[in-house]
Amino acid sequence: MLAVLSGGILCSAGCTCAEPRTDIPSYSAPRASRAPVIDGRLDDPAWQDAPWTEPFVQTMTGAPGQPRTRARLTWDAEFLYAAFEVEDDYLRADLSGQDPHLWTQDTVELMIDPDGDGLNYFELQLAPSGETFDTRYDSRRVPQPFGHLRWESGIEGAIALRGTLNDDAADEGYTAELRIPWSAFDAGQTPAGPPSAGDTWRLALYVLDARPEGQGGVGWSPPMVGDFHVPERFGRLVFTAR
Numbered sequence: 001m002l003a004v005l006s007g008g009i010l011c012s013a014g015c016t017c018a019e020p021r022t023d024i025p026s027y028s029a030p031r032a033s034r035a036p037v038i039d040g041r042l043d044d045p046a047w048q049d050a051p052w053t054e055p056f057v058q059t060m061t062g063a064p065g066q067p068r069t070r071a072r073l074t075w076d077a078e079f080l081y082a083a084f085e086v087e088d089d090y091l092r093a094d095l096s097g098q099d100p101h102l103w104t105q106d107t108v109e110l111m112i113d114p115d116g117d118g119l120n121y122f123e124l125q126l127a128p129s130g131e132t133f134d135t136r137y138d139s140r141r142v143p144q145p146f147g148h149l150r151w152e153s154g155i156e157g158a159i160a161l162r163g164t165l166n167d168d169a170a171d172e173g174y175t176a177e178l179r180i181p182w183s184a185f186d187a188g189q190t191p192a193g194p195p196s197a198g199d200t201w202r203l204a205l206y207v208l209d210a211r212p213e214g215q216g217g218v219g220w221s222p223p224m225v226g227d228f229h230v231p232e233r234f235g236r237l238v239f240t241a242r
């Protein structure tokens with residue numbers, strides 16, 4: 001079935017008809033007046049004050065992509081907080097242990113370069129199972145293969161599932177809510193302290209998606225190449241007072 005939607009673009013029902021989004025996005029994160037409770041539910045007042053990002057897009061092209069995802073960010077004196085809402089009808093996450101390779105199944109992911117110089121950046125993942133992965137790099141993908149895995153971010157996360165992991169019944173998705181202490185970013189060659197209002201950091205947000213037909217993913221700021229480690233394509237995270 002075809003439909004002409006506003007803008008006059010002919011497309012099949014269900015598609016968003018959006019143009020590819022290839023610009024590097026910017027997000028203004030308001031400071032939280034009260035810290036969100038990390039329970040996977042986004043009913044905290046702090047989240048009401050934090051706008052949604054643009055929908056995530058295909059990482060190679062910037063075209064609309066699946067799973068439909070958007071995120072929110074907020075912060076306070078102690079933590080950076082992030083929330084992801086993911087529409088995923090096929091939930092797979094059964095890895096565990098120390099820094100399991102969560103990117104091979106379903107997971108949300110952040111890459112953070114505090115000073116935006118492309119060096120000394122951090123990678124964190126939270127799977128819908130609640131498992132986490134974190135590492136840091138001196139420069140792009142260095143050291144190989146997975147950076148300084150012994151680095152511990154202190155990430156805490158919680159998930160609200162809409163479905164059941166790892167079974168054959170159709171799912172609806174999940175919400176991921178997490179926090180990272182600013183002390184995590186003390187590590188490496190250019191240690192970063194907590195931001196002040198008005199500061200800008202560089203940030204990439206991704207969702208990795210296990211599908212019956214194979215692995216996919218979407219991002220907030222599309223790297224436009226087949227590699228997520230492209231610090232110059234990270235989005236801009238602006239910390240605001242409110």
Ligand SMILES: [Ca+2]
Pocket residue numbers: 036037038039040041042043044177
């Ligand atoms: Ca919450």
Ligand SMILES: [Ca+2]
Pocket residue numbers: 113114115116117118119120121190
């Ligand atoms: Ca850096």
Ligand SMILES: [Ca+2]
Pocket residue numbers: 088089090091092106209210211
């Ligand atoms: Ca999936």
